[in-house]
Amino acid sequence: MSSVAGPRLSALRFPATPTTPTPDGQRAALLADPGFGRVFSDHVAVASWSAERGWHDDAVRGAEPLVLHPAAAVLHYAQEIFEGLKAYRQPDGSVALFRPDLNAARFARSARRLSLPELPPEDFLTAVTELVRLDAAWVPDPPATLYLRPYTVATEAFLGVRPATEARFAVLASPAGPYFSGREVGLTLWIDPELSRAAPGGTGDAKCGGNYAAGLAAQAVAREHACDQVLFLDAVAHRWLEESGTMNVLLVTADGELVTPPLGTILDGVTRRSVLEIAAGHGLTPVERPVSVEELREGARTGAITEVFAAGTAAVISPIVRFREPAGEFTVGGGEPGPRTLALRAELVDLQFGRVPDPRGWRVPVV
Ligand code: COI
Numbered sequence: 001m002s003s004v005a006g007p008r009l010s011a012l013r014f015p016a017t018p019t020t021p022t023p024d025g026q027r028a029a030l031l032a033d034p035g036f037g038r039v040f041s042d043h044v045a046v047a048s049w050s051a052e053r054g055w056h057d058d059a060v061r062g063a064e065p066l067v068l069h070p071a072a073a074v075l076h077y078a079q080e081i082f083e084g085l086k087a088y089r090q091p092d093g094s095v096a097l098f099r100p101d102l103n104a105a106r107f108a109r110s111a112r113r114l115s116l117p118e119l120p121p122e123d124f125l126t127a128v129t130e131l132v133r134l135d136a137a138w139v140p141d142p143p144a145t146l147y148l149r150p151y152t153v154a155t156e157a158f159l160g161v162r163p164a165t166e167a168r169f170a171v172l173a174s175p176a177g178p179y180f181s182g183r184e185v186g187l188t189l190w191i192d193p194e195l196s197r198a199a200p201g202g203t204g205d206a207k208c209g210g211n212y213a214a215g216l217a218a219q220a221v222a223r224e225h226a227c228d229q230v231l232f233l234d235a236v237a238h239r240w241l242e243e244s245g246t247m248n249v250l251l252v253t254a255d256g257e258l259v260t261p262p263l264g265t266i267l268d269g270v271t272r273r274s275v276l277e278i279a280a281g282h283g284l285t286p287v288e289r290p291v292s293v294e295e296l297r298e299g300a301r302t303g304a305i306t307e308v309f310a311a312g313t314a315a316v317i318s319p320i321v322r323f324r325e326p327a328g329e330f331t332v333g334g335g336e337p338g339p340r341t342l343a344l345r346a347e348l349v350d351l352q353f354g355r356v357p358d359p360r361g362w363r364v365p366v367v
Helices: 024-032 073-077 101-112 121-134 210-225 270-282 293-302 339-352
Strands: 043-050 054-062 080-082 085-089 097-098 144-154 166-176 188-190 227-232 242-246 246-254 257-261 283-286 303-312 316-325 329-332 361-364
Touching: 024 101, 043 085, 043 121, 054 121, 073 144, 080 101, 080 210, 097 166, 097 210, 097 293, 097 339, 101 270, 101 283, 121 144, 121 166, 121 283, 210 227, 246 293, 257 270, 257 303, 270 316, 270 339, 293 303, 293 329, 303 339, 303 361, 316 339
Parallel strands: 188 227, 188 316, 257 283
Antiparallel strands: 043 054, 043 166, 080 144, 085 097, 085 144, 097 361, 144 166, 227 242, 246 257, 246 303, 303 316, 316 329
16 A cells, blocks of 8 residues: 655654633533544644645644635545544543554554545644643543544545545644443443444445544444444354444453454544553463454353453443344343453553553653
8 A cells, every 4th residue: 555645854843833711711611521423622733745845834723623625535535534542630630641652653654545634643643742742731530531532634625536646634632421321231232233333345344534424324223222332243244243432342351351343444433442551460271363243242141251241442442231233132141341350451441540550661651
């Protein structure tokens, strides 16, 4: 796959041009109950790219509407990628990111897959860091976080189908509470018998908006069946577990394995990876292998599978306790969140919020 990064003139600095900040009282009211994805901080980090100039016009500035030509390629051919990561308020008042290098590397991989210009990982990290520094007052107290949404869109005004020669990068910051508010007791997933999220050779392992748009119809079917989310099966045999609408899926077995579908057509999630890496400390052996829907159904019935959970930046670790499918429904672990799920979540969240030592150096202080 060829890269369309264009000439590299210099490392970006994202210099700040502060705007008038939201008054303290108004910001405090917004931070008190931000929900997910509805409240935005005062600034955005931005940079432009063109085939001639490479990356340029980097800045952190007021969050203003984006002006696009109606023919901008992203509006027609969905040439777009994004990321999701969070800034966490630490016990001493400082702010840290969690493994942002993994997001930076994945963003570059997604760019290659979508024929967008690759933002060098060090520039991705500078953009995110400078934005969080300027908008540090928007980082809420735990358990809420400042969710960061980097993205690149193709902006060239051209209706032919080829990689655009102009693009814009931006990072939004959005104070966020729980993604599945009120459903901490456990999620119910709809196992969709028809609709797929990704196929071999497709874009399933890239973080691009099109994957999520294509998942909305299955999510709507899930809602019709009173489910919180959909569990996608593979596109060929409709048999192998892939991932849920916005999260990776992991299973705990009675013989002490933490099993998750292998990479390929699913997203290489930062939370998925982190959980696999701390599993041994919880007496669990991490295993990446295909899991069939029959194994899930049968394992839930016999107790060979004791717990199932979802992992994602937005969703953190969310227990899954029930599955519905056209033939009926079944529960896992007696329909209650399992102890391994809760222990893994507690360790992960303690690491992110700086409440336990960080021997692997996953926390990256920014303020
Ligand atoms: C994330 O967990 O950061 C995601 O990207 C999920 C999002 C689509 C809500």
